[in-house]
Amino acid sequence: MNELTEIGKRAKEASKQLAHLNTDQKNQVLLLAAELLERSIPDLLEANAADLKQGEDMGLKGAIVERLSLTDDRIRGIAEGLREIVQLEDPIGEIEEMKKRPNGLLIGKKRVPLGVVGVIYESRPNVTADVAGLCIKTGNVCVLRGGKEAFHSNNALVKIFHKAIFECGLDPHMVQLVQDTSRESAIAMMKLNAYLDILIPRGGAGLIQAVVQNSTVPVIETGVGNCHIYVDEAADLEKAVAIVYNAKTHRPGVCNAAESLLIHKKVAVEVLPDIGKALKEGKVEIRGDRWTCELVPDATSATEEDWSTEYLDLIISSKVVGSVEEAVDHINRYGSMHSESIITENYSHAQYFLDRVDAAAVYVNASTRFTDGFEFGYGAEIGISTQKLHARGPMGLKELTTSKYIIYGSGQTR
Amino acid sequence: MNELTEIGKRAKEASKQLAHLNTDQKNQVLLLAAELLERSIPDLLEANAADLKQGEDMGLKGAIVERLSLTDDRIRGIAEGLREIVQLEDPIGEIEEMKKRPNGLLIGKKRVPLGVVGVIYESRPNVTADVAGLCIKTGNVCVLRGGKEAFHSNNALVKIFHKAIFECGLDPHMVQLVQDTSRESAIAMMKLNAYLDILIPRGGAGLIQAVVQNSTVPVIETGVGNCHIYVDEAADLEKAVAIVYNAKTHRPGVCNAAESLLIHKKVAVEVLPDIGKALKEGKVEIRGDRWTCELVPDATSATEEDWSTEYLDLIISSKVVGSVEEAVDHINRYGSMHSESIITENYSHAQYFLDRVDAAAVYVNASTRFTDGFEFGYGAEIGISTQKLHARGPMGLKELTTSKYIIYGSGQTR
Numbered sequence: 111m112n113e114l115t116e117i118g119k120r121a122k123e124a125s126k127q128l129a130h131l132n133t134d135q136k137n138q139v140l141l142l143a144a145e146l147l148e149r150s151i152p153d154l155l156e157a158n159a160a161d162l163k164q165g166e167d168m169g170l171k172g173a174i175v176e177r178l179s180l181t182d183d184r185i186r187g188i189a190e191g192l193r194e195i196v197q198l199e200d201p202i203g204e205i206e207e208m209k210k211r212p213n214g215l216l217i218g219k220k221r222v223p224l225g226v227v228g229v230i231y232e233s234r235p236n237v238t239a240d241v242a243g244l245c246i247k248t249g250n251v252c253v254l255r256g257g258k259e260a261f262h263s264n265n266a267l268v269k270i271f272h273k274a275i276f277e278c279g280l281d282p283h284m285v286q287l288v289q290d291t292s293r294e295s296a297i298a299m300m301k302l303n304a305y306l307d308i309l310i311p312r313g314g315a316g317l318i319q320a321v322v323q324n325s326t327v328p329v330i331e332t333g334v335g336n337c338h339i340y341v342d343e344a345a346d347l348e349k350a351v352a353i354v355y356n357a358k359t360h361r362p363g364v365c366n367a368a369e370s371l372l373i374h375k376k377v378a379v380e381v382l383p384d385i386g387k388a389l390k391e392g393k394v395e396i397r398g399d400r401w402t403c404e405l406v407p408d409a410t411s412a413t414e415e416d417w418s419t420e421y422l423d424l425i426i427s428s429k430v431v432g433s434v435e436e437a438v439d440h441i442n443r444y445g446s447m448h449s450e451s452i453i454t455e456n457y458s459h460a461q462y463f464l465d466r467v468d469a470a471a472v473y474v475n476a477s478t479r480f481t482d483g484f485e486f487g488y489g490a491e492i493g494i495s496t497q498k499l500h501a502r503g504p505m506g507l508k509e510l511t512t513s514k515y516i517i518y519g520s521g522q523t524r
Numbered sequence: 525m526n527e528l529t530e531i532g533k534r535a536k537e538a539s540k541q542l543a544h545l546n547t548d549q550k551n552q553v554l555l556l557a558a559e560l561l562e563r564s565i566p567d568l569l570e571a572n573a574a575d576l577k578q579g580e581d582m583g584l585k586g587a588i589v590e591r592l593s594l595t596d597d598r599i600r601g602i603a604e605g606l607r608e609i610v611q612l613e614d615p616i617g618e619i620e621e622m623k624k625r626p627n628g629l630l631i632g633k634k635r636v637p638l639g640v641v642g643v644i645y646e647s648r649p650n651v652t653a654d655v656a657g658l659c660i661k662t663g664n665v666c667v668l669r670g671g672k673e674a675f676h677s678n679n680a681l682v683k684i685f686h687k688a689i690f691e692c693g694l695d696p697h698m699v700q701l702v703q704d705t706s707r708e709s710a711i712a713m714m715k716l717n718a719y720l721d722i723l724i725p726r727g728g729a730g731l732i733q734a735v736v737q738n739s740t741v742p743v744i745e746t747g748v749g750n751c752h753i754y755v756d757e758a759a760d761l762e763k764a765v766a767i768v769y770n771a772k773t774h775r776p777g778v779c780n781a782a783e784s785l786l787i788h789k790k791v792a793v794e795v796l797p798d799i800g801k802a803l804k805e806g807k808v809e810i811r812g813d814r815w816t817c818e819l820v821p822d823a824t825s826a827t828e829e830d831w832s833t834e835y836l837d838l839i840i841s842s843k844v845v846g847s848v849e850e851a852v853d854h855i856n857r858y859g860s861m862h863s864e865s866i867i868t869e870n871y872s873h874a875q876y877f878l879d880r881v882d883a884a885a886v887y888v889n890a891s892t893r894f895t896d897g898f899e900f901g902y903g904a905e906i907g908i909s910t911q912k913l914h915a916r917g918p919m920g921l922k923e924l925t926t927s928k929y930i931i932y933g934s935g936q937t938r
Contacts, residue, residue: 130879209901215890217900224912225882303736307912322717323740328913349935356937451933464930465544468639476629476933485938486631486929487623498638498721498926499742500914512912515900516878519890521763523770524899 114298117286118305121226121251124283129223129249133200135278136246140196143274144189147239150270151185157266158235165259173363173422178233178259188236191490192243198489201508202249205516216518221511223249225307229492230255230296230321232313235263242271242285244492248510251284253306255299257313258291265289300325312493315420330500332493335365335448336420337478340437340463342454343374347381349475350453354385357451357477359392363422365494366449366481370417371428372437375401378430382406394424401430417444434459438466445469447496449478470496470503528712531700532719535640535665538697543637543663547614549692550660554610557688558603561653564684565599571680572649579673587777587836592647592673602650605904606657612903615922616663619930630932635925637663639721643906644669644710644735646727649677656685656699658906662924665698667720669713671727672705679703714739726907729834744914746907749779749862750834751892754851754877756868757788761795763889764867768799771865771891773806777836779908780863780895784831785842786851789815792844796820808838815844831858848873852880859883861910863892884910884917 147154158180165175201221208218227250231237238254245252256264264287272282288295300309303326311321315334322329339357341350357368373382378401386406389396396402397412409428416427417440431437434452441450451473452463460474471481481503483491488506495501501509561568572594579589615635622632641664645651652668659666670678678701686696702709714723717740725735729748736743753771755764771782787796792815800820803810810816811826823842830841831854845851848866855864865887866877874888885895895917897905902920909915915923 126880211899211901215894215899220878222882326737328742328911330913346935352935352937360938464634466540469928471929471931473931474933476931476936477938479938480629480931480936481929485625485629487625497742499744502926503929512916514883515885515895515917517885517887517890517894519888521760521766522890522894523766524774524891524893 113288113290114295114302117253117288118226118302120283121253121286122305124281125223125225125251127281128246128251128284129225131249131280133202135280136200136249137196139246139274139278139280140192140243142277143243143271144192146270146274147185147189147192147267150266151182154180154185154263154266155182157262160262161260164262168259170259174233174259178235178263180235180263184236188239191240195243195247195490198247198507200247201511206513213522214520215522218516219513220516221508222514224510224512226251226253226305227510228253228255228299228302228306228309228327230299230309230311230313230317232257232317233259235260235267237312238264238267238287239271240490241492242268244490244507244510246284248507250510251286253286253288253299255288255296256291261291296320297324300327303327310493330493330495330505331497332495332505333365334420334446334496335367335494336369336418336444336446337366337449338370338372338441338445338451339368339478340372340431340434340441340450340452341374341377341381342434342437342452342456342459343376344456344459345374345377345381345453346455346475347377347384350381351384351388353451353453353475353477355388355392357479358389358394358426359424360477360479362424365420366478367422368478369420369426370444371426372431372440373428374434374437375430375432378405382428382430389426392424394426396426396428398428399430402428420446434462438463442466442468448494449473449481451476451478470494527702527704528709528716531667531702532640532716534697535667535700536719538695539637539639539665541695542660542665542698543639545663545694547616549694550614550663551610553660553688553692553694554606554657556691557657557685558606560684560688561599561603561606561681564680565596568594568599568677568680569596571676574676575674578676582673584673588647588673592649592677594649594677598650602653605654609657609661609904612661612921614661615925620927627936628934629936632930633927634930635922636928638924638926640665640667640719641924642667642669642713642716642720642723642741644713644723644725644727644731646671646731647673649674649681651726652678652681652701653685654904655906656682658904658921658924660698662921664924665700667700667702667713669702669710670705675705710734711738714741717741724907744907744909744919745911746909746919747779748834748860748910749781749908750783750832750858750860751780751863752784752786752855752859752865753782753892754786754845754848754855754864754866755788755791755795756848756851756866756870756873757790758870758873759788759791759795759867760869760889761791761798764795765798765802767865767867767889767891769802769806771893772803772808772840773838774891774893776838779834780892781836782892783834783840784858785840786845786854787842788848788851789844789846792819796842796844803840806838808840810840810842812842813844816842834860848876852877856880856882862908863887863895865890865892884908
């Protein structure tokens with residue numbers, strides 16, 4: 111993979127410059143890129159049209175075409191996203207926990223960029239600009255490997271970044287797009303330890319597992335969300351119906367949407383028909399266990415596979431359980447450690463659920479749809495980590511950094 | 525690998541109990557284990573003698589035998605280490621950054637155990653007890669896979685932990701030792717994603733690279749330390765000689781020992797002979813570039829390989845450089861991102877070195893030997909991370925944890 115080696119070398123070189131820019135310089139690039147994006151809407155739409163045309167020829171349809179499409183509004187949204195990143199505090203350079211040791215050494219932890227961030231993603235071109243923006247702000251060079259469906263759109267977006275970077279007098283190789291969109295290039299990127307400090311897959315479960323299984327570069331697993339809502343025996347049933355409806359239907363194609371419903375048997379008879387009615391109005395298909403099917407006439411039978419499926423669609427699985435313990439066991443067994451919620455007015459059940467569910471975000475009486483950088487108050491995010499190392503939950507600017515100890519001595523030896 | 529699957533299942537099960545113990549319960553286990561260790565010194569020495577005998581038959585010698593050996597003092601030291609862990613603050617359960625969002629959601633980050641920690645190590649039996657102690661304190665189950673050289677010693681140590689855990693009424697599977705010490709078992713452990721949350725290799729560069737290359741379980745790279753001392757043109761030369769001598773000879777077999785020396789050309793003529801003399805007294809072999817060899821009569825010629833070698837022995841490589849920039853470039857190229865030190869009285873050179881050297885710990889005017897959990901004030905450590913994800917530098921109790929967001933709602937939907 112000659113292309114990747116070349117990209118890697120240039121990335122390392124660009125990293126030396128980018129890591130040491132001050133915040134004003136980085137913000138200047140982002141503001142200019144935002145402006146150029148808005149000025150280039152016709153060009154971007156044209157590039158996107160080429161992708162859509164090609165997609166049609168490839169037989170793409172439905173959700174993929176929807177994710178691939180750029181519109182005037184979406185491009186303005188991307189530019190707005192960059193301006194929001196400008197507003198966020200730059201974490202780089204902050205020195206934490208500086209302290210003087212008994213021997214006089216002054217030791218602190220300085221926040222520094224990771225270095226070179228690789229991202230492998232699928233059809234959404236906005237990922238190109240989001241990642242570039244977050245990486246520039248945190249002093250990280252990014253190596254982007256988008257899907258072939260979005261080839262023209264991604265190149266058009268990167269061209270705008272290059273123009274902005276170049277006009278600011280900086281090295282355009284701080285943002286690079288891999289031109290080879292073959293499967294082989296993705297695999298080669300997963301072995302690029304000499305140049306990549308971290309690799310983040312963004313896309314469906316298949317892509318993410320391929321990266322986890324094949325990458326020797328350290329990976330952050332993101333995004334797969336088989337999220338549950340558990341309606342406890344002590345639930346406020348009105349809240350339960352509203353939260354289930356919201357978590358499932360508000361935006362079914364995203365990772366924090368609910369995919370599975372657990373209902374305590376003591377309230378199932380009362381609440382399941384109402385939930386069924388609400389979901390029916392939302393055009394949601396229910397795949398249930400025996401009890402669900404008895405209580406919701408439209409429900410079809412769930413198979414074992416349904417319990418671990420992230421539908422990303424207007425489908426939900428549903429199961430009646432005997433206790434909060436059973437609900438927690440089910441979630442820890444079938445969930446993807448993303449976002450889980452209990453609906454209850456019982457203090458001990460709430461605390462038990464918060465303690466025992468092993469996930470990035472655990473809720474009491476709220477929709478899982480809140481697991482998001484903006485909703486949590488951290489701003490734009492590069493993904494939602496569902497692993498335990500480095501970062502868990504929404505990954506914002508700080509999660510794109512690491513630390514180094516800096517030690518001021520005056521001749522100390524041991 | 526049936527043994528590993530069984531171990532993994534039991535580990536997951538034990539994790540449910542261990543993760544929710546309170547600090548007193550965990551400390552009780554550690555104190556009892558320390559007491560039993562001291563009471564079992566004859567048994568431990570006997571088991572260790574069996575390993576040493578077997579090692580003799582296998583032809584082991586020198587440093588490996590030294591690392592393998594237990595003595596009365598060393599066992600007391602291990603017990604003392606457990607008591608020190610008892611004194612450290614338990615990070616588990618702490619809730620950080622709890623804040624109320626505009627919509628009323630109360631969001632906090634709770635510190636929780638990683639879950640199941642796998643450690644692959646070589647001949648040092650004390651690693652068994654250190655890891656078990658650190659993991660118990662942080663609510664993590666550990667799966668230990670030590671070297672076959674230490675088989676009897678490791679089993680004797682784990683037996684003592686099992687006794688302590690059992691006497692406290694808890695599940696002994698919170699500490700498990702893999703009995704199969706074949707290469708195959710190590711490889712199988714690297715693929716045990718279903719049960720291991722993290723894998724930490726502790727040992728030489730070969731072991732660590734094998735784990736990085738083969739593991740699909742998230743890895744923390746630890747310990748390889750090709751550490752440099754750069755004597756700047758503005759160095760206090762007396763400090764320079766003392767620091768070089770200390771960093772190289774104080775304990776040459778450890779990862780924070782200096783392995784390479786860089787000297788600015790303007791001070792080389794004056795200081796290199798003195799450094800050469802001091803190192804000669806310390807029985808250190810010098811492998812130098814042309815300039816070093818001219819200035820230090822006993823030095824032999826370094827090859828390209830020497831620049832990237834971690835000797836872990838009384839050997840040091842030495843090179844004369846033309847500027848602080850050249851020194852930094854050399855370190856970033858050949859170093860292992862562990863610990864690096866500049867000796868200088870020049871403010872700008874010191875800041876440049878601190879900024880530009882990409883390593884876990886960067887020093888001004890001090891020996892690299894201080895990169896250590898106790899010296900940094902964090903207490904016992906499970907290793908020194910030389911990677912950028914999750915943890916960098918000495919990994920203490922906090923680095924054996926992750927976080928989960930807990931969200932208290934009152935019916936919020938989006």
